[in-house]
Amino acid sequence: MNATLIDTLRDASRDSFSTRAGVVLLAGLLAWLAVEVWRALLRLMGERRQRTVALEKLHWQLQEAKIRCREAEQVQAGWNGIRKFSVTKKIREGDDVNAFYLKPHDGRPLPAFKPGQYLTFQLDLPGRDKPLIRCYSLSDCNDGKKDFYRVTIKKEKAPPAKPDAPPGAGSSYFTDVVREGDILNVKAPNGHFFLDMAKSNPIVLLAGGVGITPMLCMARAIAESGSKREAYFFFGVRNRREHIHKEELEKLAAENDNIQLHVAYSKPGPDEVKGKDFQHEGRVSIELLKEVLPSNNFEYYLCGSGAFMKSLTDGLEAWGVPDKDVHFEAFGPATVKKKTAAPSPSETVHLAKINVTFARSNKTVRWEPSAENLLEFAAAQGVKIDSGCCAGSCGSCVVAIKSGAVDYLKKPDAEPEAGSCLTCVCRPKNDLVLDA
Ligand SMILES: Cc1cc2nc3c(=O)[nH]c(=O)nc-3n(C[C@H](O)[C@H](O)[C@H](O)COP(=O)(O)OP(=O)(O)OC[C@H]3O[C@@H](n4cnc5c(N)ncnc54)[C@H](O)[C@@H]3O)c2cc1C
Structure with a gap:
């Protein structure tokens, strides 16, 4: 073989070697590219799936937040119009006085309310062409954590001057007709007579008879909030038969040093013992307040009969308590007039x-x-x-x-x-x- 032929053969074999190497290289490159594209595709699909899952999660979180928001709004603002409540418990508290525990029939949360406020009931009484509207103070507090409201209702008898008149229509319906399991139409808590829980100044609660309901609510709110706000609680009744929520009041006072309970019986029964059943014999009067309180420097909350409120508001005024520190709720036609600006x-x-x-x-x-x-x-x-x-x-x-x-x-x-x-x-x- 001559030298030229040998050179030609060497060149050819070098060319075919580099062509094969090129092919292998190209194939490798393509395979790597395919793997990368596949990986990218998988990554994209995964990301898309994750995005969908995240979006779905966000959607549900948004829905939940909306519900919570609505619930929170409801808790803040009550409800509009009528809401149905079931009577879950009816407990006898005394002569013709019953406590009613009410739970919302829709099972949804209950709004908080200010201690001292009341519920308005729309009662469908047989034989009446339109509902009877009656208000009852809430006798237990609720800062939005309890699932019930409570009212305590006394059957109103015919007035002494008209003994033949029928007893009170609304209170008789509650006392004689309403049973556990019944459903009632109720408007949201309302009212301007309430204890400002943001304040910590000492207070005096003055309750006569069933007028204890808003006061009990206020005292419970102080105790349950853990506040050490000083509260003197005076409760006037005739005797044990009218001493409603007795055990509850005694427990409240026993468990809270800042709540001082003073129960006055005006006509104690023969077996009723001063110092055990009650603390003072007689009525809740301005003289009793002067005897018990260290000074007149308190904010006063009153609820009771017309005569009870008249004598105490007059007494407080005479004792030098400013009007702004005396708050009262009248369950019937007001015998104490709120001082509105007289016309010019x-x-x-x-x-x-x-x-x-x-x-x-x-x-x-x-x-x-x-x-x-x-x-x-x-x-x-x-x-x-x-x-x-x-x-x-x-x-x-x-x-x-x-x-x-x-x-x-x-x-x-x-x-x-x-x-x-x-x-x-x-x-x-x-x-x-x-x-x-
Ligand atoms: C803000 C507020 C909160 C209240 N909170 C409570 C509470 O916590 N607990 C409570 O027990 N009460 C409370 N009340 C009182 C309650 O709302 C009612 O006023 C009370 O139950 C009497 O209503 P009634 O429908 O039973 O009586 P009504 O039917 O209005 O009768 C009232 C009185 O009139 C007499 N009467 C009826 N017919 C005649 C007639 N023909 N002639 C003469 N007299 C007649 C009745 O015998 C009765 O004594 C509250 C009131 C208000 C305004």
Whole structure:
């Protein structure tokens, strides 16, 4: 073989070697690329799946947050209109007094309320063409953690002056008809008589008879919040038969040094022992307060009969307690008038010229400038208008206005429909014709 042939063969074998190497290299490159693309695809699919899962999770978290938000709003703001409640327990507390434990029929959480507030019931009594509205103070506190509300209701007897009159319609219904398992129509807690739990100043709670309900709620709220706020709790009843929530009160005082309980029996029974069943013989009076309290420097909360509240508010005023420190709730027509700004002389002249017509009763009368509100004015004229809270909350005294306008003495909690007014908290602005 000559040299040229040998060179040609060597070149050829070098070429075929580099071609094969190139092919192998290319194949390797392609395989690596395929693996990378596959991995990238898998990664993308995984990421997409993760994104979908994350999105789904976010969606559900959002839904849950919305529900919680709605619940929290409900807990804050109560509910609108009527909510159904089941009576889960009815416990006899004394002569014709029962405690009712109420749970929401929808099973959803209950709003917190301010200790001292009340519930409004819409009662469908047999034989009545429209529901009877009645308010009852909450006798146990709830800061949103309990699943029940409690009210304590006393059957109202016929007034002594009219022994033949029927007993109270609403309270008799609760006492004689309502049973465990029954369902009631209830409006959300409301009212302006409450204990400000943000404050820590010492207080005096003054309760007469069933007027203990808002006070018990306030005392329980202090105890359950763990606050060391000083509270003197005076409770006046005739004797053991009226001493409602006795064990509960004694336990509350025994477990909380800051709550001092003073029970006064005005007519103790022969076996009722001073120092055991009650602490003071007689009524809760201003003299008793002076004897027990270290000074008059307290904020006072009162609830009881008209006579109870009148004597104590007068006594507190005479003792130099400023008006701003005396708060009270009237369960019936107020015998203690809240001091509203008296009309100015020019307003009085204008008010004295106003005619109020009760169209259904066919009566037109000149407005009396000293009258407290339209509800009381109507009653004084013998015109009956239904009423409940007498504080512009429950809506039972609503009356349609046929012509004219009214001025509100305080902003009602529940705004009445256009063309009507809540007679318990307003007076006429000019000549007025009411559908009453
Ligand atoms: C904010 C607030 C909170 C309250 N909290 C409580 C509470 O915690 N516990 C409680 O027990 N009460 C409470 N009350 C009182 C309650 O709302 C009712 O007013 C009470 O139960 C009486 O209502 P009734 O329907 O039974 O009586 P009504 O039917 O209104 O009768 C009232 C009175 O009139 C008499 N009467 C009826 N017909 C006649 C007639 N023809 N002639 C003469 N007299 C007649 C009845 O015998 C009765 O004595 C509260 C009231 C308010 C405003």
